[in-house]
Structures are given as C-alpha cells and as structure tokens.
Amino acid sequence: MTTSTAPATTNTATLPVVGHWIDGALVPSTSGRTQPVYDPALGVATKEVALASQEEIDTAIASAKAAFPAWRDLSMAKKQQIMFAFREILNRDKAELAEIITSEHGKVISDALGEIARGQEVVELATSMPSLVKGEFSENVSTGVDVFSIRQPLGVVGVISPFNFPVMVPLWFLPIAIAAGNTVVLKPSEKDPSAALWIAAKLGEAGLPDGVLTVLNGDKTAVDGLLTSPDVESISFVGSTPIAQYVYETGTKHGKRVQALGGAKNHMLVLPDADLDLVADSAVNAGFGSAGERCMAISVVVAVEPVADDLIAKIVERAGMLRIGDGRRGCDMGPLVTEQHRDKVASYIEVAEQDGAEVVVDGRTVQPDGDENGFWLGPTLIDRVPTSSRVYTEEIFGPVLSVVRVATYEEGVELINSGAFGNGTAIFTNDGGAARRFQKDVQVGMIGINVPIPVPVAYYSFGGWKKSLFGDSKAYGQDGVDFFTRQKAVTSRWTDPADRSGSTHGGVDLGFPSNA
The missing domain is CATH 3.40.309.10 (Aldehyde Dehydrogenase; Chain A, domain 2)
Structure with a gap:
C-alpha cells in the first residue's frame, strides 16, 4: 500500500460535535467552527471537535477563576480523598479509556493501557500532596523571632497537551496542579479530544467540584487565549519545538510562569x-x-x-x-x-x-x-x-x-x-x-x-535540555509541585504579655535589623 491512498469520504454534517467541559458539564459550542476527528485505522472522520471562540475562551477561564477561592480553601485532607477516589476510578475504567485513545490516536490497546498506567503514577504522587507542600520552620532565629515557609497555589493555570499522549501528558500536570489547590483549564489536541472530556467526567465522579477542571477544545485561537489572558497564572505545554518556543515567549511576555517541553531527536x-x-x-x-x-x-x-x-x-x-x-x-x-x-x-x-x-x-x-x-x-x-x-x-x-x-x-x-x-x-x-x-x-x-x-x-521530573525545554521547570515530580505553587517566607514575633520590661520588642532602633 502506498501513502497516496485517500481516506474514505465522510459527510461531516451528520457527525456529532465534541464540545467543552465547563462548570462540571459537557457544553455544546456556539462558535460555529469545527474540525474533523478521525479514526486513523479506518481513515474516516467519526466526529467533529468544536474550535472555541474568544467568548467561549473567556467563559471557560471565568469559570475556573470563580471556582478557585473555594477550592484553594478546601482542606488538604478532602483534596487528597478526591485524588484517591479518582485513582480508583481510573484503575476501574482504564479499559474504556484505552478504547477511546485507540479510536482517535490509533495506538494499539496495550500501548494505550501503558500510557494510562504512566499517567496514573502522577495521580498516585498527587495523593501525597500534603507532604509535598510542607514548609519549614526555624525557631528563635533572632531573639523572640521565628521564620517559617508555606506554599500556596497560583490560581487558574493552563495546560496545553499534544495528540500523541492524550491521557498521560494531561495527567503529568492536572493531578499536581489540582491537588496543590489550583483550578485548571485544559486545552487538549484537536486531533484526539475525547479522552480529556472522559478525565473531566471521572474527576467529577470522584468528587471534584464544578469549575476546578475545565476542558476547552480549540485551535490556535484557544492557545492564544490562554497565553494572553490576565486571569491565567501559568502555562504548561508539551509539543513541537517551534510551538514550544512560541508558547514560552508569548506566555512569559504576558507575565506567566511557563514550562514548555519541545521536540527531540x-x-x-x-x-x-x-x-x-x-x-x-x-x-x-x-x-x-x-x-x-x-x-x-x-x-x-x-x-x-x-x-x-x-x-x-x-x-x-x-x-x-x-x-x-x-x-x-x-x-x-x-x-x-x-x-x-x-x-x-x-x-x-x-x-x-x-x-x-x-x-x-x-x-x-x-x-x-x-x-x-x-x-x-x-x-x-x-x-x-x-x-x-x-x-x-x-x-x-x-x-x-x-x-x-x-x-x-x-x-x-x-x-x-x-x-x-x-x-x-x-x-x-x-x-x-x-x-x-x-x-x-x-x-x-x-x-x-x-x-x-x-x-x-513520577517522583522524579521529566524534561530535557537545549531546544527540548523552554523555561526552567520540568514536568511532575518536585519540579511540578514547585511550578504550581508559590512560596512565602514568614518572619514572626509575638510579644509576651508577661514581660513588663518591653525586652521582647527592643524599643526604637533605626539601624538595619540583624538576627542577633
């Protein structure tokens, strides 16, 4: 068989259209723009995927922003329980997910199951998030003064994933970002979008509140919407080197943290x-x-x-x-x-x-x-x-x-x-x-x-050198935890009400403070 064989023709007007996942539900697109999604082993389009408009991009980001305060403030224990539940659901239903991967990407079922297993490793890492974001404490660094550090989530974060791993790559980022207290807008590849929607639905089944994970389907318009939005704090990207460089330069120009993993030889x-x-x-x-x-x-x-x-x-x-x-x-x-x-x-x-x-x-x-x-x-x-x-x-x-x-x-x-x-x-x-x-x-x-x-x-980190990685942060492992959180250092003094001499606060002194 030669490579010039044409795919079978399909009337795309009769195909179902894959929409977006916003506020915990599958939402039909209003953009009027779509692109065919193929079954590579058959050479025919089996569905259309919506390509988001700017209005839909804004709606998706607004949903994630609105969900952030409550999710940030939810206890670590409850976040951990949701990750555990998702891990069990993923393990229970992985055969169904593998079928979805194969139907849109083409890789064989055994390879699809292997991809899911490697993604699940990061889910399992995220179940230990309470220990991964622990801060440090130093007592009495100066007389009566303590210093400690804490890690807090960024806010709304964007994830742009490639076609070749429609499950594993999103799971490199989503579990850590979510377990650390962020809300996520995921833009999957338009070539195989259905696995991302499956993940969103199963996380909802595990107890994830509406708006914490949003799936925004689209093309370059959606990518640029995430890169330029003032409400998106960071971008995680995996793809070819030219696009990775574009994502890194555009995202950082708009004040975002960016980890952009590029190509390889x-x-x-x-x-x-x-x-x-x-x-x-x-x-x-x-x-x-x-x-x-x-x-x-x-x-x-x-x-x-x-x-x-x-x-x-x-x-x-x-x-x-x-x-x-x-x-x-x-x-x-x-x-x-x-x-x-x-x-x-x-x-x-x-x-x-x-x-x-x-x-x-x-x-x-x-x-x-x-x-x-x-x-x-x-x-x-x-x-x-x-x-x-x-x-x-x-x-x-x-x-x-x-x-x-x-x-x-x-x-x-x-x-x-x-x-x-x-x-x-x-x-x-x-x-x-x-x-x-x-x-x-x-x-x-x-x-x-x-x-x-x-x-x-999963407890190490994935990433290359030179034109294979733009930005300083690799994916998952401790690099992933650090990327999706900000550190605060707190210097604290509490006066002792039993001290009548005032020695606990030292009085007026215009000299630069030292740790004596």
Whole structure:
C-alpha cells in the first residue's frame, strides 16, 4: 500500500460535535467552527471537535477563576480523598479509556493501557500532596523571632497537551496542579479530544467540584487565549519545538510562569561490548512503539563499529515479525494519527534516498491488518544516514529509525552533543565505567543505561535540555509541585504579655535589623 491512498469520504454534517467541559458539564459550542476527528485505522472522520471562540475562551477561564477561592480553601485532607477516589476510578475504567485513545490516536490497546498506567503514577504522587507542600520552620532565629515557609497555589493555570499522549501528558500536570489547590483549564489536541472530556467526567465522579477542571477544545485561537489572558497564572505545554518556543515567549511576555517541553531527536549509542539482542529488541520497541509518535522515541542508532552490520540484521529480523494494523485487533503497531502526518513522515524516506542513505526496510510497502483507508506506514530502517540530511537533523515523529556509524565512543558522544535537541538518550554497554562516563559527558536531560526510553518515574521530573525545554521547570515530580505553587517566607514575633520590661520588642532602633 502506498501513502497516496485517500481516506474514505465522510459527510461531516451528520457527525456529532465534541464540545467543552465547563462548570462540571459537557457544553455544546456556539462558535460555529469545527474540525474533523478521525479514526486513523479506518481513515474516516467519526466526529467533529468544536474550535472555541474568544467568548467561549473567556467563559471557560471565568469559570475556573470563580471556582478557585473555594477550592484553594478546601482542606488538604478532602483534596487528597478526591485524588484517591479518582485513582480508583481510573484503575476501574482504564479499559474504556484505552478504547477511546485507540479510536482517535490509533495506538494499539496495550500501548494505550501503558500510557494510562504512566499517567496514573502522577495521580498516585498527587495523593501525597500534603507532604509535598510542607514548609519549614526555624525557631528563635533572632531573639523572640521565628521564620517559617508555606506554599500556596497560583490560581487558574493552563495546560496545553499534544495528540500523541492524550491521557498521560494531561495527567503529568492536572493531578499536581489540582491537588496543590489550583483550578485548571485544559486545552487538549484537536486531533484526539475525547479522552480529556472522559478525565473531566471521572474527576467529577470522584468528587471534584464544578469549575476546578475545565476542558476547552480549540485551535490556535484557544492557545492564544490562554497565553494572553490576565486571569491565567501559568502555562504548561508539551509539543513541537517551534510551538514550544512560541508558547514560552508569548506566555512569559504576558507575565506567566511557563514550562514548555519541545521536540527531540533521541540517540542510542551502542558500544562494541553491548548485548546486541538486547539492543535490537530495545531499538525496535523504542523506535516503532506507538508508530514512533513519542517524544522519547529512539530515532537514531549510533553504532560504534564493528557492530552495525550484525545489529542491523537483528533489527530487520525483528521488524519483519511485527504485525501492523488496527490497534483493536491485537496488532503490534497501529497507524499514524492523520493522513497528512503519515504523508509527511513517509516523505523523509524519499529524502533519505536522495541523500545517499540506504533504505533497508521501507515502511511504504506495508500490508496492514486493517482497513485499506487507514493512515498506514510500516517500520522503516535507514542505514548510513548522513548527518547533514534532514532525516538526521529534524524530528520526524514517526516509525523511521536511522543508523549512523561511528568509529569511537568519543565520536558518538560528540555527535549527540552537537545536536539542537537534548531530550533523551541511551547507551548500551556492559562496561560500567563507560556508562558512568557517558552519564557525565552527554548533554541531555534524561539518560538511559541499557534502557531505551528513560522516562523518569513520577517522583522524579521529566524534561530535557537545549531546544527540548523552554523555561526552567520540568514536568511532575518536585519540579511540578514547585511550578504550581508559590512560596512565602514568614518572619514572626509575638510579644509576651508577661514581660513588663518591653525586652521582647527592643524599643526604637533605626539601624538595619540583624538576627542577633
């Protein structure tokens, strides 16, 4: 099957329209603007998603603002109970949510369940919020004076999430922001919006008050509305680097805290002593899982010779065993999210051929186990990719795995460090000294040692370096708690009514106060 196959036609006028979640209920849109949402495995639009007007944006933000005072003042214990309840509901109904993910994104059911599990880790972290926002106390720092710190929520916060993880990425931010006492306006991707509405409804079932979570569907108009509103205190974003930079610059220009996670070009450095069977398994899993639509996908294997030929043979063998098709049929890899994205990813294979690389496995010829109109592209392996090629320098975001051959460890590290991105990387070796040297030398935010997708667990934090992260704050973990709260330091003195001499307040003294 070629990438030029057109999707089946659909009369979008008869399709249901996905609206917004405002004040604890699903609200139909009044904007008159919509965009089709596709089932990628069928290649047909199954619904329309509303694209918010400025009036709807203002209404959504106003709802979150109105809900903030009462939610901020609710006890930590009651917030904690809601997070516990949501955790149980999420675990109970995760199969239903996985079906929603697969129907709009295309990833296979097992991968969708894995995405939910990683998001649930952050929900579980948020249940311990009382201990995460504890302040500090120092008694008698000066005579009769104590100092303590407290953390308080920001107010209304905005979250803008990408299409590739419609559940996990929102759950990187929502549980921490909400448990810390903020109200949230979530703008999900217009490509797969339904999972966000599901989350909002289930949080309501768990006891979350109306207005604490708002789901605002839309396009750039909605994004800009959040970035420029004076009532939104912070923005959390995950997406491509150009948009991440735009979000960061626009948000900070309007006085907001911004954490903007951008794109990636993740390398796997393979040393000659590595277990090549482990490497091949890891390269296939990390390169082709979720059809390569992961910011932590391995897209470049950097092979320190003489291992490349043997490794490529093992990868080819494993790639040939993968079943590509509809994620609801028990396949290993599903379609790409849209026809346009599939065609863009496939175009890089032609670029590779023009640049003199060797296409070892060509995903354009895949025969899928699915509807012929699906947005299919099979696993693709390209050897001897020039580092000047766009195939090497650009984030492809699809099932295209490149191989670059180098002579030494030093050459491989230099190659990784010279790139524009610094999201994730991995080294495969049985040499502990080399691994320890790598983790010190490489200029990347997340590192795997014999682990291909080093996404940190929830109590650490996720984020890269260079053009993979704009702003100083990473996602979830302690960084997330700090981002969604402000710290106050309080210096306190209480006079002792039993002290008749006045020594507890020291009298008039125009000198600068000291802690004596």
